[in-house]
Amino acid sequence: MSGTGWWRNAVIYQVYPRSFADGDGDGVGDLAGLLGRLPYIASLGVDGIWLTPFQPSPQVDQGYDVSDYCGVEPLFGTLAQFDDLLEAAHTLGLRVILDVVPNHCSSEHPLFRAAVTAAPGSPERAMFHVEDGLDGGPPNNWRSVFGGAAWSRIDPASEADRQWYLHLFSAEQSDWNWRNPAVGDYFEGVLRFWFDRGVDGLRIDVAHALFKAEGLPDAERPEDVVDGLRSNPQVSDHEEVHDVYRRWRRLADSYSPARVLVGEVNLEPQRAARYIRPDEMHQAFAFAFATLGWDAAAWARIGTELDAARREHGAPPTWALENHDLVRTATRFAFTPSDDGGRGVLRARAGLLAVLGLPGSAYVYQGQELNLPEVEVLPAARMDPMWTRSGVSRDGARVPLPWTVSPDNTFGFSPAYAGDPWLPTPPGWGATSVEAQERNVDSTLHLVRAALDLRRSLHEEGVLSSYDGGTWRAEDNGLLVCERGEQFLVAVAMGDTPANLPDGDVLIASSALTPEGLLPPDASAWVRRV
Structure with a gap:
């Protein structure tokens, strides 16, 4: 488990726990299910896993509304089970990266509940962006990523308390006030908790948006607030955020081996690259690349920009074409909206092989090695909070994985005695399953294993370099x-x-x-x- 700079050319497998494997039969994936399937992940030839949030949460945003950063949500298991998982992963040669969500927490977090009951101007409220409204409305014109205003009354039932709190996402996800030093001290404790347990790194959610513009001014142009965080310069990429990651890097480097910091930095390549300067984070996802269509000129342009950023700041790109927030590539790369999936499937397979050959690190989202398509689940079954607020849903990329050909037991996702999975699986899901692809030497699963074995050999031979x-x-x-x-x-x-x-x-x-x-x-x- 040693190796300086291992992350520079690592391939990491992203696990969305609630959809990976259900160990206790409640229809929701969990740590027990993941533990049982770790040998499968190791058999792919990847270097580690990234787990999306499994910490205590009301699950309004499927775990990204954290109510306790230093524990395990009972829906997924226990802290002891996590420790077993971590040990087993390390035994298999897999490093483990966890999600940390520092921009916002659940409205059920004890510190936010304390802010609700405290008086205006109190230290408890200073942990969050809690402000007086204007003319009977919110403090400014900012919009939520999920749709609607980015502000809600902190105590709607009170006539005397007219203050509002900021939430760039759902109303159940209150934004921390990073201009308060107490917030930084709190999160240092969170990082130490997981680093001390032996995790190999942390993926930092919404890493570029911790600091909001001083004074929380209105966005000047209407188009800047259409989709919240994604377009509003008042809530993103402020210089103060880099001091946070310099502090975190010093902490990560104080461990042996050093822990790795991976940023979700959804900015243009040159801006995102500033987050991976030598004294800040180790990696930042190449989002400009992840959202591309099937266009050679666009790939070449973004690839050139990412390489220029690498040469300026030293860290290689971190490639990904899929994650739990994106439409799967077999659907996204389809030739036309009416394509039956033929060309989309070929393109997704080609795109994945290409990414595994590019210089730098790569992330593979669970099911991508099976070339799974996007699933159009019934509206009544949608669980994504974006669906009710904006009509956009990410559930189609989060349907439970198919493990077996037989439809019995939800295609192997759950034990025999289980009920329905948390999201419905398509009737033909077995044809894309791990079992079906294990039997087919021409499958995408076999292609990925062959590519990762070849990639490793080429690095060992010196044909490829982590730094090229x-x-x-x-x-x-x-x-x-x-x-x-x-x-x-x-x-x-x-x-x-x-x-x-x-x-x-x-x-x-x-x-x-x-x-x-x-x-x-x-x-x-x-x-x-x-």
């Missing part, structure tokens, strides 16, 4: 090429016709080459230069 960059280009026929030094390149055919590959030996491809040796449309390949 990428030279990107998009050719007229839609061929995307990322060259890693003189010995290796990744090619993706994003046009509608087969493409000539650069000279070299094809090490692995997402689809068979044509009889003429061309890369077919919607396919990718790794090429070793001769």
